[in-house]
Amino acid sequence: MQNNLFIYNSLSKKKEAFKPIHPPFVGIYVCGPTVYSDTHLGHSRPAITFDLLFRYLTHLGYKVRYVRNITDVGHLENETLGEGEDRIEKKARQEQIEPMEVVQKYVNAYHKNMEQLNTLSPSIEPRAAGHIIEQIELIKTLIKSGYGYESNGSVYFDILKYNEKYRYGKLSGRVLDELMSNTRNIEGQEEKRNSFDFALWKKASPEHLMRWPSPWSVGFPGWHLECSAMSIKYLGEEFDIHGGGIDLQFPHHECEIAQSTAALGKESVHYWMHNNMITINGQKMARSIGNFITLDQLFSGDHPALQQAYSPMTIRFFILQAHYRSTIDFSNEALQAAEKGFQKLMKAIESLKKLKPSDSSTIDVIKLKEKCYEALDDDLNSPIVLSHLFEGVRFINSVLDGSEKIDASGLESLKTLFNTFVFEILGLKDESAGIGDEKLTGELMKIIIDLRQTAKNRKEFEVSDKIRKELNNLGITIKDRKDGTPEWEKAPL
RNA sequence: GGUCGGUUAACCGAGUGGCUAGGUAGCGGUCUGCAAAACCGUUUACGGCGGUUCGAAUCCGCCACCGACCUCCA
Structure with a gap:
C-alpha cells in the first residue's frame, strides 16, 4: 500500500x-x-x-x-x-x-x-x-x-x-x-x-x-x-x-x-x-477562561454572543476552511460567511445531479482530482481542497448557464469527485434533506407555483408578487429560471 | 520573566523567492416585468524599518503589536 x-x-x-x-x-x-x-x-x-x-x-x-x-x-x-x-x-x-x-x-x-x-x-x-x-x-x-x-x-x-x-x-x-x-x-x-x-x-x-x-x-x-x-x-x-x-x-x-x-x-x-485553538476576540476559547460557547448553544442560537443559530455542518465547514495548525477566529461574520459558502457548495452538488452531458468537455476533471489529493497529502490542507472544489462549483454553475460543457464520462467523474471529497473525506453532509411531510409540501408548492405562473402569464404581477412575498415570509424563496420552470427552496430552520 | 508561534485586503482564511488561493461582504455588468439565484468583471493586501537578491508577502536582522505554553484546558 x-x-x-x-x-x-x-x-x-x-x-x-x-x-x-x-x-x-x-x-x-x-x-x-x-x-x-x-x-x-x-x-x-x-x-x-x-x-x-x-x-x-x-x-x-x-x-x-x-x-x-x-x-x-x-x-x-x-x-x-x-x-x-x-x-x-x-x-x-x-x-x-x-x-x-x-x-x-x-x-x-x-x-x-x-x-x-x-x-x-x-x-x-x-x-x-x-x-x-x-x-x-x-x-x-x-x-x-x-x-x-x-x-x-x-x-x-x-x-x-x-x-x-x-x-x-x-x-x-x-x-x-x-x-x-x-x-x-x-x-x-x-x-x-x-x-x-x-x-x-x-x-x-x-x-x-x-x-x-x-x-x-x-x-x-x-x-x-x-x-x-x-x-x-x-x-x-x-x-x-x-x-x-x-x-x-x-x-x-x-x-x-x-x-x-x-x-x-x-x-x-x-x-x-x-x-491549534479556536479563538474568540483573538483569545483562546476555553472552559477555564469562561469565554466558550457550547455546541448546543451554537446549534440553537441561544447565547448572547450569537446573532443566529448555526447548523452543525456550518460549524464543520467553518473549521475545515482553516488549516488545522492555524488558529481560527470565531465571529458571527465568519460563521455567516461559512454558512453561505457551505450552502453554495451543497446547491452546486444538487445542480450537478441535473446536468446534461454534451459531446465535448471544457473541464479537466482528472486534473481537479489530482489537485484535491495533492492538497490533502500536504498535511491535510482542507482549505485548499475546498478552494479546488469551489472551482468545480463555478464550473457546474457555468454548465447550467450554458457557458461551459461537460461530456458524459467527465460528468460521471465529477459526480464521483464531489461525492468522494465533500461527503466521504471532508465528512460534510446535506442538511436540507429529510424535513418531514416533504412530499406533500412538494405537491402543494407545485400548485402554488402553477397559480403564480398563470397570473404571470396574464401579466397580473400584483398577484404573482403577492404569492412570492407571502411565501418569502414563510422562508420559501421562488427562483424564476430562464426556461420558465421556477424553482423553490426553503431556508433551513 | 522564559520558551514558542503569529501579524495577509471589510471579515474568515490559503500561500514561502517571480505565476490574482478560496469563501463571505461591497461595487459594476449579463440575465429578468421585478426579485432571487447564477455567471462575467472589479475595489481595498501582505505590521514597521533596514538588509540579501535581477526580483521578497515569502529569506535575514531589528522594532512594534497580538497570542499560546510555563496551573487546568481540545
Whole structure:
C-alpha cells in the first residue's frame, strides 16, 4: 500500500512522509475530553481534524484503528498544588449526584454533539476509570525501573532521573534547567523530590469519592498516565499517530512521552499531531477562561454572543476552511460567511445531479482530482481542497448557464469527485434533506407555483408578487429560471 | 520573566523567492416585468524599518503589536 501523505510531526517540527509501522494497519490515538461539562466549540476542532485524518487514511485503503479516550477520573483542578479537586467529583458534589452520573451525562452529550458534527465513531473509546488495573501495572513497571517513587502513599515520576538518560521536554522545547529555575515554589509539594515531578498515583483524602485500592494506597491514578496505559493496551508499544490539542503539548504529552519511554525503553509514538485553538476576540476559547460557547448553544442560537443559530455542518465547514495548525477566529461574520459558502457548495452538488452531458468537455476533471489529493497529502490542507472544489462549483454553475460543457464520462467523474471529497473525506453532509411531510409540501408548492405562473402569464404581477412575498415570509424563496420552470427552496430552520 | 508561534485586503482564511488561493461582504455588468439565484468583471493586501537578491508577502536582522505554553484546558 502506498501513499503520498506528508504529516507535520510536532516532535521534529517538520513535514514528514507518512510511513505506517505495519501497513495496511494504522494506529491513531487522540486525547478526548474530560467529561465534566458540555462540549464547546473548541472541542470540535480536534474531533473534526482527526475525523478528517481517519476518513482520509481509510479512503486511502488503510485499516485504521482510531482510539479516542474519555477522561473520567484523575483530572485535577490544580495539578501543581497537588491538592486540587477532581473535576468530575467537584461537579458531582455541585449537582448532588454520583461522579459516574456526571460522566454518563456528559459522555452522552459529547456523543450526541459528535454525531451532529458528522464525525465517525472511534474504533475504541476507552475510559480511564475502566483501566485502573492497567495503570497500576504501568506504575509498578516504572517503580521497578527506578523512574517512579513512592511517597506517603502516592507515587511520582522522577523527572531528574529520567532526564539523565532521555531528554525531558523534547516535544515542547523545554529545557529542564529552565524549568527548575522557573518553577514557582508552592506549598503542598513536600511529597515530591522536585516540584516538576508529576503524579502517577495519588492517595485519596478521606472525603475523596473516586478511589481504588492499589499497592501504595487507596487512591486514584494521575491524569497523564491513562493515555500511556491505554495507548499501549490497544495500539501496542509503538504506534503511528498521536493527536490532540496544542494546549496539551505541555505538560500532558511531554509527561506521556516520559512515562512511555521510561516504561518501554523506547519511543512509542511515531508522529505527533497537534491541532491549534479556536479563538474568540483573538483569545483562546476555553472552559477555564469562561469565554466558550457550547455546541448546543451554537446549534440553537441561544447565547448572547450569537446573532443566529448555526447548523452543525456550518460549524464543520467553518473549521475545515482553516488549516488545522492555524488558529481560527470565531465571529458571527465568519460563521455567516461559512454558512453561505457551505450552502453554495451543497446547491452546486444538487445542480450537478441535473446536468446534461454534451459531446465535448471544457473541464479537466482528472486534473481537479489530482489537485484535491495533492492538497490533502500536504498535511491535510482542507482549505485548499475546498478552494479546488469551489472551482468545480463555478464550473457546474457555468454548465447550467450554458457557458461551459461537460461530456458524459467527465460528468460521471465529477459526480464521483464531489461525492468522494465533500461527503466521504471532508465528512460534510446535506442538511436540507429529510424535513418531514416533504412530499406533500412538494405537491402543494407545485400548485402554488402553477397559480403564480398563470397570473404571470396574464401579466397580473400584483398577484404573482403577492404569492412570492407571502411565501418569502414563510422562508420559501421562488427562483424564476430562464426556461420558465421556477424553482423553490426553503431556508433551513 | 522564559520558551514558542503569529501579524495577509471589510471579515474568515490559503500561500514561502517571480505565476490574482478560496469563501463571505461591497461595487459594476449579463440575465429578468421585478426579485432571487447564477455567471462575467472589479475595489481595498501582505505590521514597521533596514538588509540579501535581477526580483521578497515569502529569506535575514531589528522594532512594534497580538497570542499560546510555563496551573487546568481540545
